[in-house]
Amino acid sequence: MRSPSSFDEISGNINAPKGFQSSGVAAHIKKSGNKDLALIFSEKPCHVAGTFTVNLLKAAPVVFDLQRIRKGGILGVVFNSGNANACTGAQGLQNTATMSQWATEATTHGRSKRKDFLVCSTGRIGIQLPMDKVHHGIKEAARTLSQKGTSAAEAIMTTDTFAKQIAVRIRLGGKEVRIGGIAKGAGMIQPGMSAKGKFPALHATMLCAITTDAVLSQPVLQDCLNRAVAQSFNRITVDGDMSTNDTVLLLANGQAHHRPIKRGSRDLQRFQEALNHVALNLALMIVKDGEGISKVVTLEVKGAATAAEAENAIRAIGNSTLVKCSWCGEDPNWGRIWDAIGYSGTRFNSSTFSIEYNGILLVKNGLQMSTNLKKVHKIIRRPSFSIACDLGLGKHRAILYTTDLTEKYVELNKGE
Amino acid sequence: MRSPSSFDEISGNINAPKGFQSSGVAAHIKKSGNKDLALIFSEKPCHVAGTFTVNLLKAAPVVFDLQRIRKGGILGVVFNSGNANACTGAQGLQNTATMSQWATEATTHGRSKRKDFLVCSTGRIGIQLPMDKVHHGIKEAARTLSQKGTSAAEAIMTTDTFAKQIAVRIRLGGKEVRIGGIAKGAGMIQPGMSAKGKFPALHATMLCAITTDAVLSQPVLQDCLNRAVAQSFNRITVDGDMSTNDTVLLLANGQAHHRPIKRGSRDLQRFQEALNHVALNLALMIVKDGEGISKVVTLEVKGAATAAEAENAIRAIGNSTLVKCSWCGEDPNWGRIWDAIGYSGTRFNSSTFSIEYNGILLVKNGLQMSTNLKKVHKIIRRPSFSIACDLGLGKHRAILYTTDLTEKYVELNKGE
Numbered sequence: 001m002r003s004p005s006s007f008d009e010i011s012g013n014i015n016a017p018k019g020f021q022s023s024g025v026a027a028h029i030k031k032s033g034n035k036d037l038a039l040i041f042s043e044k045p046c047h048v049a050g051t052f053t054v055n056l057l058k059a060a061p062v063v064f065d066l067q068r069i070r071k072g073g074i075l076g077v078v079f080n081s082g083n084a085n086a087c088t089g090a091q092g093l094q095n096t097a098t099m100s101q102w103a104t105e106a107t108t109h110g111r112s113k114r115k116d117f118l119v120c121s122t123g124r125i126g127i128q129l130p131m132d133k134v135h136h137g138i139k140e141a142a143r144t145l146s147q148k149g150t151s152a153a154e155a156i157m158t159t160d161t162f163a164k165q166i167a168v169r170i171r172l173g174g175k176e177v178r179i180g181g182i183a184k185g186a187g188m189i190q191p192g193m194s195a196k197g198k199f200p201a202l203h204a205t206m207l208c209a210i211t212t213d214a215v216l217s218q219p220v221l222q223d224c225l226n227r228a229v230a231q232s233f234n235r236i237t238v239d240g241d242m243s244t245n246d247t248v249l250l251l252a253n254g255q256a257h258h259r260p261i262k263r264g265s266r267d268l269q270r271f272q273e274a275l276n277h278v279a280l281n282l283a284l285m286i287v288k289d290g291e292g293i294s295k296v297v298t299l300e301v302k303g304a305a306t307a308a309e310a311e312n313a314i315r316a317i318g319n320s321t322l323v324k325c326s327w328c329g330e331d332p333n334w335g336r337i338w339d340a341i342g343y344s345g346t347r348f349n350s351s352t353f354s355i356e357y358n359g360i361l362l363v364k365n366g367l368q369m370s371t372n373l374k375k376v377h378k379i380i381r382r383p384s385f386s387i388a389c390d391l392g393l394g395k396h397r398a399i400l401y402t403t404d405l406t407e408k409y410v411e412l413n414k415g416e
Numbered sequence: 417m418r419s420p421s422s423f424d425e426i427s428g429n430i431n432a433p434k435g436f437q438s439s440g441v442a443a444h445i446k447k448s449g450n451k452d453l454a455l456i457f458s459e460k461p462c463h464v465a466g467t468f469t470v471n472l473l474k475a476a477p478v479v480f481d482l483q484r485i486r487k488g489g490i491l492g493v494v495f496n497s498g499n500a501n502a503c504t505g506a507q508g509l510q511n512t513a514t515m516s517q518w519a520t521e522a523t524t525h526g527r528s529k530r531k532d533f534l535v536c537s538t539g540r541i542g543i544q545l546p547m548d549k550v551h552h553g554i555k556e557a558a559r560t561l562s563q564k565g566t567s568a569a570e571a572i573m574t575t576d577t578f579a580k581q582i583a584v585r586i587r588l589g590g591k592e593v594r595i596g597g598i599a600k601g602a603g604m605i606q607p608g609m610s611a612k613g614k615f616p617a618l619h620a621t622m623l624c625a626i627t628t629d630a631v632l633s634q635p636v637l638q639d640c641l642n643r644a645v646a647q648s649f650n651r652i653t654v655d656g657d658m659s660t661n662d663t664v665l666l667l668a669n670g671q672a673h674h675r676p677i678k679r680g681s682r683d684l685q686r687f688q689e690a691l692n693h694v695a696l697n698l699a700l701m702i703v704k705d706g707e708g709i710s711k712v713v714t715l716e717v718k719g720a721a722t723a724a725e726a727e728n729a730i731r732a733i734g735n736s737t738l739v740k741c742s743w744c745g746e747d748p749n750w751g752r753i754w755d756a757i758g759y760s761g762t763r764f765n766s767s768t769f770s771i772e773y774n775g776i777l778l779v780k781n782g783l784q785m786s787t788n789l790k791k792v793h794k795i796i797r798r799p800s801f802s803i804a805c806d807l808g809l810g811k812h813r814a815i816l817y818t819t820d821l822t823e824k825y826v827e828l829n830k831g832e
Contacts, residue, residue: 057758086754087766124749125749241755321655322655328830335500338503339473407826
């Protein structure tokens with residue numbers, strides 16, 4: 001996954017690139033009293049690229065960001081957890097705009113009344129934000145902005161059990177460039193995002209913000225983010241439910257002051273590799289922290305006749321209730337995988353079909369290799385393993401990072 | 417649901433129509449020692465109509481029945497539970513044909529070596545049938561054929577907790593005509609069946625056999641079954657997984673000796689009503705007995721712009737892991753329903769959207785009616801309730817009988 005020469009992982013997160021600060025506070029939107037409001041702030045205005053849920057029902061902050069992002073000159077992002085501000089009508093949209101304005105005012109010490117912050121919300125759907133609490137929270141978060149710490153990553157957590165963050169550095173044009181990111185999962189996870197929030201593109205709320213001090217034009221930045229999301233966040237599923245709020249934002253403030261990265265350049269390729277690494281690692285942290293899960297499964301479908309068929313088959317397998325229950329039970333019940341491919345509508349020939357677990361063949365030409373059953377039983381007792389299904393019909397393939405379905409998941413999602 | 421004048425429910429099942437007998441025995445295909453082999457036998461050859469899973473991967477008995485049914489002259493059905501005979505290659509197909517032949521031989525006391533029995537299997541996928549046990553079982557079942565009892569309904573059960581059966585009588589052309597049925601669920605339940613086992617038609621193995629002594633041609637019988645299945649078995653889901661084995665068979669032996677029911681006749685309409693009742697009641701028993709479930713939900717989507725959009729929306733809601741968990745938790749988390757409609761791709765306008773629980777409005781024009789929240793909380797504590805989502809955009813509607821998702825379901829499906 002890691003290209004050894006082009007970049008290094010470093011400690012830190014969204015604060016790692018020059019000119020960025022962040023904070024996270026308890027604004028008491030959550031009943032628990034845990035942190036629930038975060039700011040990312042850049043000293044200089046940023047180019048921003050974004051990808052947004054293709055769910056036709058978009059939460060208010062997604063609607064706001066889709067419009068605001070086009071105008072440029074963005075100073076940061078304000079996040080809240082505990083309330084998704086989705087299904088909240090005109091009032092919800094107004095509240096998002098107000099959050100943006102409050103965040104701008106608070107971080108510019110009242111010098112600007114513009115709406116220069118993007119907004120991300122996650123939590124319960126259908127309830128209006130407690131705006132007085134939000135206002136206090138934003139002011140406190142602005143006062144506590146810092147180039148250190150993990151409080152922003154903590155404040156965007158909902159059912160997440162750990163804060164998700166990463167940072168890398170890379171040399172471009174003789175300068176050190178940094179990329180840092182934070183993300184949250186952990187249920188309603190099958191992101192499908194595109195730059196315009198429209199199909200096609202496939203399916204938690206998952207939220208992610210990535211910062212960089214690299215110098216790129218907005219269109220190049222957006223292309224980079226689209227590629228990074230296509231191989232990371234859009235390739236994960238926990239429960240097959242695509243949220244109204246899924247958002248990935250990439251903020252570039254240009255403070256590394258190298259020559260702008262141009263299309264077709266080797267520097268762009270290296271920036272892309274580093275960004276892909278950041279995005280994939282954050283996406284995999286979301287899968288690993290999926291609600292109540294006990295297994296992480298890297299699923300591959302290959303040998304499909306078309307790309308669409310590979311995609312249909314892999315989504316059917318990765319979201320099948322029964323397949324996921326069998327993983328939870330450490331039962332190599334490959335018949336359920338077979339069944340899911342069948343109802344996905346993907347063409348299939350049993351005489352060319354094989355399934356491997358961590359490279360061990362369990363099904364060959366449609367029949368079980370009983371001699372390998374014991375080995376496969378051992379493999380699926382591990383906390384993570386890979387399953388590759390070869391349809392043997394063509395050259396198209398797809399990959400999906402998925403999980404099992406557990407009693408704990410049901411318990412966690414029964415109530416609020 | 418019941419038209420008071422055209423038919424009456426009577427006690428019994430597939431034995432109720434004249435000339436049918438059945439039996440069920442323990443052939444020890446199941447490790448538990450419970451009954452696992454059943455026969456339905458008609459003294460006279462039958463016209464048979466069938467609907468079969470549209471899963472592209474069909475179990476051996478489905479492949480066999482699809483071909484055999486065309487030739488007519490069928491004497492009955494042999495069922496086994498405990499083994500699905502799916503993903504079993506050429507050997508599996510051979511075993512199905514052998515089961516048909518053995519059942520014919522045993523019930524005709526060796527007079528016929530033809531393959532005049534249809535075959536239905538349900539259970540684990542990917543394992544060959546223990547044919548010696550099956551042979552013994554078929555012979556014992558043939559010896560114990562009877563016009564009484566529920567042993568056939570019991571022998572087709574897998575994770576079912578009760579035997580599913582029904583019978584009705586109706587007067588056609590001055591004669592009493594009877595229809596009886598048995599069925600089994602209870603997991604891998606989202607049947608999608610068509611007469612040729614091909615798309616389109618939507619998505620347990622669920623198995624069902626219905627018998628009648630009515631006199632109809634095979635094409636008319638098939639039309640009746642298609643209509644009955646469209647409003648019953650094809651409108652249920654427990655877990656969204658469509659089986660390789662789903663089958664509904666309708667056997668008509670003509671022993672009521674009335675004038676044949678013709679297309680366009682009032683008699684046909686009354687026969688259809690009675691058949692619909694039988695099919696819907698058996699389908700609802702499957703839902704009620706869904707693996708580990710605690711709630712039965714009658715879901716309706718109305719006001720959709722197109723029939724396809726109504727269908728997409730209702731399948732997304734009825735199979736959403738998160739929606740189903742919230743029902744289990746008795747939490748009216750309608751935001752998850754909203755979210756599922758959104759990712760189904762169905763057009764939606766929040767300002768015309770409403771949701772009712774047992775007729776009580778919880779969401780009107782996209783906003784929660786908080787005054788009704790307490791009433792709705794009471795409703796969803798019941799073991800069954802209805803939810804109607806009105807998109808307010810058109811006149812198309814769909815209905816789906818579905819269930820919650822429980823910890824018990826996961827537990828039941830972790831292993832074999």
